[in-house]
Structures are given as C-alpha cells and as structure tokens.
Amino acid sequence: xxxxxxxxxxxxxxxxxxxxxxxxxxxxxxxxxxxxxxxxxxxxxxxxxxxxxxxxxxxxxxxxxxxxxxxxxxxxxxxxxxxxxxxxxxxxxxxxxxxxxxxxxxxxxxxxxxxxxxxxxxxxxxxxxxxxxxxxxxxxxxxxxxxxxxxx
Amino acid sequence: xxxxxxxxxxxxxxxxxxxxxxxxxxxxxxxxxxxxxxxxxxxxxxxxxxxxxxxxxxxxxxxxxxxxxxxxxxxxxxxxxxxxxxxxxxxxxxxxxxxxxxxxxxxxxxxxxxxxxxxxxxxxxxxxxxxxxxxxxxxxxxxxxxxxxxxxxxxxxxxxxxxxxxxxxxxxxxxxxxxxxxxxxxxxxxxxxxxxxxxxxxxxxxxxxxxxxxxxxxxx
Numbered sequence: 001x002x003x004x005x006x007x008x009x010x011x012x013x014x015x016x017x018x019x020x021x022x023x024x025x026x027x028x029x030x031x032x033x034x035x036x037x038x039x040x041x042x043x044x045x046x047x048x049x050x051x052x053x054x055x056x057x058x059x060x061x062x063x064x065x066x067x068x069x070x071x072x073x074x075x076x077x078x079x080x081x082x083x084x085x086x087x088x089x090x091x092x093x094x095x096x097x098x099x100x101x102x103x104x105x106x107x108x109x110x111x112x113x114x115x116x117x118x119x120x121x122x123x124x125x126x127x128x129x130x131x132x133x134x135x136x137x138x139x140x141x142x143x144x145x146x147x148x149x150x151x152x
Numbered sequence: 153x154x155x156x157x158x159x160x161x162x163x164x165x166x167x168x169x170x171x172x173x174x175x176x177x178x179x180x181x182x183x184x185x186x187x188x189x190x191x192x193x194x195x196x197x198x199x200x201x202x203x204x205x206x207x208x209x210x211x212x213x214x215x216x217x218x219x220x221x222x223x224x225x226x227x228x229x230x231x232x233x234x235x236x237x238x239x240x241x242x243x244x245x246x247x248x249x250x251x252x253x254x255x256x257x258x259x260x261x262x263x264x265x266x267x268x269x270x271x272x273x274x275x276x277x278x279x280x281x282x283x284x285x286x287x288x289x290x291x292x293x294x295x296x297x298x299x300x301x302x303x304x305x306x307x308x309x310x311x312x313x314x315x316x317x318x319x320x321x322x323x324x325x326x327x328x329x330x331x332x333x334x335x336x337x338x339x340x341x342x343x344x345x346x347x348x349x350x351x352x353x354x355x356x357x358x359x360x361x362x363x364x365x366x367x368x369x370x371x372x
Contacts (some may be wrong), residue, residue: 039278040265041245052261058279059267105260113258124259127246 001062005030006073016062020054021045023061024070032071032100036129043128046101048074053108071100074107083107086145094132102128106142115146182329182336183352185322187360198365201358205307206300206370208355213338213348216244217288218295223250225288226296231276231345241296254288262286270332276344283332290314304369318363325356 003010005028012027024030024047033056036044040055047056050066075081080088083106093099102125109116109124116124121142122135130138193201208214212229219225225248228241235242251258265279266286274280289295292312295303306312307321316324328335329352338348348355362368 039275041277046264053264054267055265055279058265060269063267063269105264109259116259120259123247123249127248127260127264129246 003028003061003064003068005068006070007067012061014061016060018061019057020047020059020061020064020068021056024056024068030070030072034097034100036098036101041127041129042098043101043105044098046104046128047071048104048108051108051111053105069104071103074104081107082148083110083141083145086141086148089144090137090141092134092137092141094134098128098130098132102130102138106138106145110142110146110149114149116142118143183326183356185319185326185356185360187319187322188364190364193361193365195365195368198362198368199370201361201365202304202368202370203300204350204358205355205362206303207349208338209295209303209307210298211338211346211348212241213341213345214334215296217334218293219288220294220296221291223252223254223288223291224248225250228296229346231343250288254290255285256287272332272337272340273342275342278343280337280341280343280345282334282337284328284334299372300370301372304367308367308369318359318367322356322359322363325352325359 001012001014001016003012003023005024010028012023014023014027021033021035024033025035033047034044035057036042038057040058043055045055045057046053048054048067048069049059049064051069056068075084081103083103087093087099087103092102105125105128109121113120113124118139121139125135125138125142209218212226212232216226216228225244226241227244228235232242248256249259250256250262256262256264263285267279267281268283268285269281270283272280272282293306293314295306298306308318310316313321314324325335336352339352341347350358
C-alpha cells in the first residue's frame with residue numbers, strides 16, 4: 001500500500017489492519033507520534049491527515065486517504081511552526097511524552113480557528129491528556145501561537 | 153476530510169419494487185420494508201410496536217448521540233459503568249462536545265477519533281466507527297432521557313423528524329443501514345458494546361406497523 005508522510009511517498013508491505021501509528025513508528029521509523037493508550041483516549045499519537053488532527057492509533061494505515069503530517073513534518077528546529085515556537089517560548093513540556101500530540105492538535109485547531117477563546121482551546125484540547133499537568137502552559141502557548149499566526 | 157474508502161463491496165442501494173424497499177450488500181438484503189395492509193393493524197398492536205420502537209430509541213446505542221442543546225454525547229449502558237452516584241450515565245469522556253455543528257467542527261471534530269469506514273468492528277473501549285461521518289443526530293431528535301410519549305410525539309412530527317411520514321422514517325432506517333451508518337451499527341456495535349434490542353428488520357417492521365396503525369402515542 002502507498003502512504004504519503006511529510007511529503008514523502010512510501011510503499012509499504014503491511015497487514016491491512018495495521019494502525020497508522022504502528023506503520024509510522026515500526027515501519028517508517030517516524031517516532032514523533034507516541035503510543036499512549038491505543039484507543040484514542042489520550043491523544044499522544046495525534047497526527048494530521050490533510051491538516052485535520054487524527055488519532056493515528058485508531059485508523060488503519062490502509063484506510064488513510066490523504067497526506068499524513070507528523071510532528072517531524074510540521075516544522076524543523078531551524079524553521080519551527082508557530083505552535084512549536086510558542087511551545088518552546090512557554091517551556092510547555094515537562095516529561096514531553098504527550099507534547100507531539102498536543103502540538104499537532106493545537107496546530108489543527110488554529111488552522112480552523114485562528115483566534116480561539118480560552119474555552120474553545122480547553123474544549124479542543126480536552127482529549128489530549130498531559131499527566132504532568134501542563135494545561136495552563138498549553139493554553140498560553142496556543143494563544144501565543146495564534147498571535148504569531150496573526151489571528152489574535 | 154473523507155476517510156471513506158471506495159465501498160465497492162457494498163451496493164448501498166435501495167430497490168424499490170411496489171411497496172418493498174430493501175438495502176442490500178453483497179451478502180443480501182439488510183432490511184426490507186413490507187408494511188401491513190391498510191386497516192389490518194389495531195391501535196393496541198400499533199402501541200405494542202411503538203413500545204418496541206421506544207426500547208430501541210432509548211437504548212444507549214441510539215440515545216447516547218441523540219442528545220439536546222448541550223451537544224454533549226453521553227456514555228450510558230453496561231460497557232460504560234460505573235457511573236456517578238445516583239445516575240445511570242455519564243458524559244462522553246474527555247469533556248467531548250460536538251458543538252452547534254453537531255460534528256465538532258468548531259473545536260474537535262468527531263472524526264478525530266471516530267473514523268469513517270464501512271468496517272463496523274472496533275475493539276472494546278476504542279472509538280467505534282461506521283460508514284458515514286460520526287456525528288450527533290439533529291438537536292430536534294433529542295431522545296436521551298426522554299419519555300415514550302415525548303419520543304413518540306417527536307417521531308410523528310415532520311417539523312422535528314426531518315419532514316418524514318412513517319414510510320419516510322422506515323426508508324430512512326433502510327437507507328442509513330445501506331450506507332453502513334449508525335442504524336446498522338446499532339445492532340452490530342462490536343467491542344463488547346450491548347447491541348440495540350430486537351433487530352434492524354424488527355425495528356423497520358415496527359415502524360410500519362405503528363404507521364399503518366395510525367401512529368398512536370402512549371400516555372406517560
């Protein structure tokens with residue numbers, strides 16, 4: 001099967017029911033998306049498909065119909081996405097495990113809503129869990145990113 | 153965004169032949185519409201049919217996403233216990249809210265987790281999926297926590313049921329099932345989830361029995 005990830009086309013010989021997360025991590029060695037719960041309840045595995053946040057643990061790679069973007073493709077250390085830059089500015093991460101998923105969800109939100117309220121941020125990010133409890137910093141970073149992107 | 157693959161193995165079509173309408177897939181009809189002849193259904197029989205309709209409509213597989221203006225899907229039913237003291241349900245985890253769009257477009261789309269796929273099988277506690285985009289039913293179709301009379305009056309009111317008569321309701325069931333949508337999933341939820349009672353065919357039959365019998369509503 002064919003899969004396009006971060007602008008690069010791949011041809012994978014995998015089981016039809018392999019989740020996208022497994023294909024990314026174990027077959028393509030793209031390890032930014034993390035395994036947390038495996039049932040779309042924590043958000044650590046979040047990637048984009050055609051720009052929308054999707055839990056990669058809960059969609060089969062064979063069912064992906066669009067361009068996959070992972071945290072590795074969102075930006076680079078030299079050219080960070082506004083959300084990544086804001087995350088660094090606010091030093092959001094503590095242990096960091098959930099942060100790729102947090103950032104991908106935040107970037108997807110801002111693409112749809114460039115100037116979200118605190119309530120909207122909380123609601124949109126509510127299914128991305130952070131056991132370190134960095135939620136206040138996440139909200140602040142999303143607002144900073146919105147400002148960087150010209151929405152606030 | 154559409155994840156829906158080409159559903160070539162499904163012929164989600166409705167075959168209209170006289171008064172018979174069926175949704176088919178490669179293995180045969182999913183459900184048929186065969187209404188009883190006019191004048192053959194008593195009010196008592198129609199009320200019995202509606203009692204079964206109510207059991208379906210109020211079942212967690214159906215009612216959890218037929219919620220009101222708060223746009224918050226519910227988690228009820230045996231697979232979601234335990235519940236807060238004094239109630240037999242809780243809100244969908246993670247504070248999920250489908251917004252006024254009823255599909256989460258304003259904040260977190262339902263399709264972030266609930267993929268669109270003709271495959272109805274999903275693991276316990278994982279996000280279930282079916283062949284059309286996951287979403288809440290329109291707000292006028294509020295069933296969660298509603299009484300038999302309230303659901304009955306809603307179902308027979310074209311202003312609150314999508315402009316349908318009883319045949320339109322039966323056709324809606326068959327059409328949705330033909331697309332492998334929530335109606336079909338309700339009886340095949342997989343993942344240790346309790347299926348809706350009776351069967352899709354029985355539900356379609358009950359809709360036509362209730363309709364031919366004059367759509368009587370029980371008193372609460």
